[in-house]
Amino acid sequence: MDNILRLFIIVGTLIFAYIIINMVNKRKLQLRYTLTWIIASIMFIIMAIFPGIIDFVADVLHIIEPVNALFLIMIFLLMLIIFSLTKAVSSYSNKVKDLTQELGMLKNFIEEYKKVGKNIND
Amino acid sequence: MDKVLLIIPAYNESKSLPKLIKKIKDTGEDYDVLVINDCSTDNTEVVCRELQVNSISLPTNLGIGGAIQTGYKFAFTNDYNIAVQVDGDGQHNPEYIKDLIDEIKSGNNMVIGSRFISGEGFQSSFMRRIGITYFNNLIKLLTGIRITDPTSGFRAVDKKTIEFFKSYYPTDYPEPETIVLLKKNKFNIKEIPVRMNERLEGKSSIDSIKSIYYMIKVSAAIIITAIFAHKEV
Numbered sequence: 522m523d524n525i526l527r528l529f530i531i532v533g534t535l536i537f538a539y540i541i542i543n544m545v546n547k548r549k550l551q552l553r554y555t556l557t558w559i560i561a562s563i564m565f566i567i568m569a570i571f572p573g574i575i576d577f578v579a580d581v582l583h584i585i586e587p588v589n590a591l592f593l594i595m596i597f598l599l600m601l602i603i604f605s606l607t608k609a610v611s612s613y614s615n616k617v618k619d620l621t622q623e624l625g626m627l628k629n630f631i632e633e634y635k636k637v638g639k640n641i642n643d
Numbered sequence: 644m645d646k647v648l649l650i651i652p653a654y655n656e657s658k659s660l661p662k663l664i665k666k667i668k669d670t671g672e673d674y675d676v677l678v679i680n681d682c683s684t685d686n687t688e689v690v691c692r693e694l695q696v697n698s699i700s701l702p703t704n705l706g707i708g709g710a711i712q713t714g715y716k717f718a719f720t721n722d723y724n725i726a727v728q729v730d731g732d733g734q735h736n737p738e739y740i741k742d743l744i745d746e747i748k749s750g751n752n753m754v755i756g757s758r759f760i761s762g763e764g765f766q767s768s769f770m771r772r773i774g775i776t777y778f779n780n781l782i783k784l785l786t787g788i789r790i791t792d793p794t795s796g797f798r799a800v801d802k803k804t805i806e807f808f809k810s811y812y813p814t815d816y817p818e819p820e821t822i823v824l825l826k827k828n829k830f831n832i833k834e835i836p837v838r839m840n841e842r843l844e845g846k847s848s849i850d851s852i853k854s855i856y857y858m859i860k861v862s863a864a865i866i867i868t869a870i871f872a873h874k875e876v
Contacts, residue, residue: 618709618712618814621703621705621709622701622712622713622716625679625699625700625701625702625713626699626713626716626720628700628702629698629700629717633697
């Protein structure tokens, strides 16, 4: 792998990782959902420092240009991150639905309770 | 005496609700009515108050599945024996509610009012009938039962089904999926003939662009439910 590309990946990833960790520290991001990004960053840095890994992957999967193996690994990691988001969205959508239903029933109960209270006071 | 709850999902139905509530009162039966106002943008909430019907106003729009499930959760919490879904748009005639309930009392877990058994009343548009025929065949293929009107939302369910729906109800386009889900969980389903009306106000929740998404989504839901036969309880 070209040295310029390796340097670019290392510097870019370090800046990215710094921003993310900083945001976690400022409580703007939850570590739970940033962990996938941090792990991906570490993997990019390792691959940039030891390009032999990419050559090995390219060799095993019969990919002619090692840089294409790099892209493949990147896409795979991105898909994992997006999938984890889909999972999170589904879980939140269920929770919001349950909360909405619960809140609706509670509002209804309070209204009915008020009516009963009024009748007693009269 | 069985406690009966009518669950009426309503999204912007302020014009058709008064007629529906009047028709329900005209049946002379002592049904408890619960309107689920799915965060309507019109004055459905005010109309419910004026009509003095019990209503739940959801703070966000959940769609038909989430709205109906609210009704089932309410029915479960308040210990109802039978729950009947009646659309808020006036398509369903309250005079048939008694027939649905009678079939529940004879031991069925869910009874569906079908507009296609007698072939009387409003028969839906040509394109929708093609879709319905497709779902009939898909359900027949996957579960072995013949349902003539799988998209009908005019249904009555017993206590066991109320408890089942309380824990899971599909979020959007729930009607065909619930048939397969109940069948796979060994519930009894029966259809009886009813006459439906053309909707008086408002538009169907399924327009031409959404219909393709509808077909794909419901097909996927039915196939997944039928093959993996998820046990809810």
